[in-house]
Amino acid sequence: MQQSKPPRVRLEDHPTAQRLRSQVSPGPPPPLTLEELRTLCLEAGAEDAGAVPLEHPELLEEVGPVRQAFPAARTLVPIVLRMHAEDVRSPSRSVANLEFHRTGHQVDEIAHRIVLALTARGHRAINPAMAFPMEMANFPGRTWVVSHKRVAVAAQLGKMGLHRSVIHPRFGSFILLGTVITDAVVEGAAAPLSYDPCVSCKLCVAACPVGAIEPDGTFRFSACYDHNYREFMTGFGDAMEAVAESKDRHQLRERLPIAESASLWQSLAYGPNYKAAYCLAVCPAGEDHLGPFLRDRPKHLAEVVDPLLARTEEVYVVPGSDAEAHVKKRFPHKRVRPIRSSLRATSARGFFRALPLVFQRGPARGWRGVFHFVLQEVGAVEFTVCIDDGALETKPGLIGEADVVVRAETKTWLEIVQQKRSPVWAVVTGRLKLEGDRKLLDKFAACFPR
Ligand code: B12
């Protein structure tokens, strides 16, 4: 028998709507003072906290992604949690990784408590992840909702260290960060930090196995990403490709030794594990850590830095990269593990944006070339790349006189870059049009090894 549907209630007649309409509207909550907000955060478990309006001039790049996640956003509330330094410094990386995970989970929990406390006071708020999960549909572009480092620095909680992590004046480098995004208006601003906690000792430069931190502050993104993040998304992709390309289990084991797949399993089961983070481990900055370093620097070197330098370990590098040259020269006792980079562009603009992230200074030294790219998608995407004795400059549009002009469909060009298609095939079939010195294009390719 067919059941008759109950009659639909109009919104005006709905009992919930009627009850709510009969109540007096609470009106907007009063603004919070910075001190009230800090107290709320500290009570929730944060060890330091601040607030900064979304319109802060240092946060321009954050506005789009933050509003995308929370259109009502007005204020960003950075929080700081301490890690236990001895754990992070242990040469047994499982100990360090446990501490990263423990503190990371706490950041997410505490940020959530702050969101609930703000909600109870009538403010709307969300807490994006400390790290993961991220917006992987945007990969390999920006996948994070908010840059916790930028927010913490803008709110005067610390300064960016030479190692490109934030150093807190008291807790030093042993911190993880979170950010609550709220529609609350916060009155008051923190006084600017009067000094930089980084003491310029450059131990982070010396300790990084892949040379990701240069003494002048340049951060080699791909070096850190390829090695330290081996068991995150990019290394996992490379491991899957090894499975696909191996003809049998013996060949697979040459590319993915048993200890590595066990380690990958551990990361998948218990949360991804970093391979290094030595830049944070060796850092003596911050009131809580500088004392022992000042009193006995050789002891710090012997007990903290040297054991990490002396570790025999796999170091994951793309063949032809600066990282490969660095590990071979500085750490001959570490084992070089050649891998394929999974940082691969999927659009012309992505290719252009990724160039500074995967650029290698070594193969770019001693020559100069200007390259014009005209890649066809829906319309043409044009950009100029100038390589000049180890330096890279990229600009939108076709600027200056080119030594080489590249014209192709974006799809064809990306397939050549990813070694799916040969450039000779593409030229012969008319899919790739090259003008100028082709040898320079080989030099160009060497600066972006895959
Ligand atoms: C992307 C990212 C990375 C990248 C890039 C690191 C970097 N220096 O920015 C990689 C994978 C290499 C990385 C490594 C690590 N990270 Co990380 N990472 C992030 C993330 C998601 C965003 C960083 C960010 O704001 N970048 C933008 C600007 C502000 O950074 P920048 O230094 O000016 O820019 C450099 C790179 O980001 C890159 N870049 C710039 N634009 C773009 C765009 C795209 C699409 C990409 C992919 C990269 C990129 O090039 C720049 C120059 O080299 C944050 C979490 C979050 N949601 O904020 C954690 C975060 C920065 N990471 C953190 C940590 C702890 C680490 C590691 C120590 C992990 C570990 N245990 O080994 C290492 C340290 C490496 C180092 N010396 O920086 C902490 C830092 C805490 C602190 N004290 O500041 C954060 C804040 C996580 C957290 N919630 O606490 N990380």
Ligand code: SF4
């Ligand atoms: S290790 Fe030394 S140079 Fe590097 S960030 Fe820390 S204090 Fe600065």
